[in-house]
């Protein structure tokens with residue numbers, strides 16, 4: 012996995028992650044909020060909500076100032092310059108992607124150092140990522156391989172082989188896949204509804220373990 016990673020040290024900026032998938036309901040916001048929370052345990056984090064629906068902003072108002080800051084950017088053309096400016100003030104920036112907004116997706120791809128594509132283990136969901144994968148590859152072709160991009164299986168159902176089968180299909184896209192699946196767990200949805208995350212509600216639970224397992228791989232990619 013690590014061998015795929017782009018040599019991050021060329022970036023003088025703090026790391027910018029983007030959680031992208033053009034399909035609504037693929038788990039972007041859930042993953043973005045959990046990753047941002049996990050990173051905020053020992054670093055400063057800003058979450059940038061690019062979805063006009065503003066779910067991450069709604070979550071933040073529910074959290075009532077007890078969490079990392081969340082800002083909204085709805086103008087695709089403003090994303091890169093705004094995020095680049097903001098990145099001086101935070102150790103990490105996490106961009107929560109918008110559904111169906113090709114232009115926003117393209118700007119997020121050109122802004123981020125690491126793109127994470129959360130995908131549910133179903134061929135339909137994987138096929139829906141085709142346009143994003145081409146955007147990423149076009150960008151990588153002109154930007155010296157950046158952004159590093161990998162799939163993360165999410166909402167995997169316990170006791171099915173689908174996640175394993177999907178791993179085979181993902182290979183056809185020629186992009187790496189993070190180790191370990193994030194499973195379909197009530198705690199992910201329940202905690203967000205309360206303006207919290209699974210890290211607050213069950214810090215020693217399996218959901219947290221899955222998030223920390225991904226965080227370890229992300230930090231490994233940035234040597235952080």
Ligand SMILES: Nc1ncnc2c1ncn2[C@@H]1O[C@H](COP(=O)(O)OP(=O)(O)O)[C@@H](O)[C@H]1O
Pocket residue numbers: 032034035036037038039040041042066110165166167193194195196197199200201
């Ligand atoms: N790992 C998970 N386990 C259980 N429910 C999940 C999980 N990930 C996402 N969900 C639920 O799926 C729905 C869509 O997730 P969301 O993060 O809003 O997707 P997106 O931001 O891609 O539209 C929400 O109802 C959310 O609570």
Ligand SMILES: [Mg+2]
Pocket residue numbers: 039040041062066107108
């Ligand atoms: Mg969302």
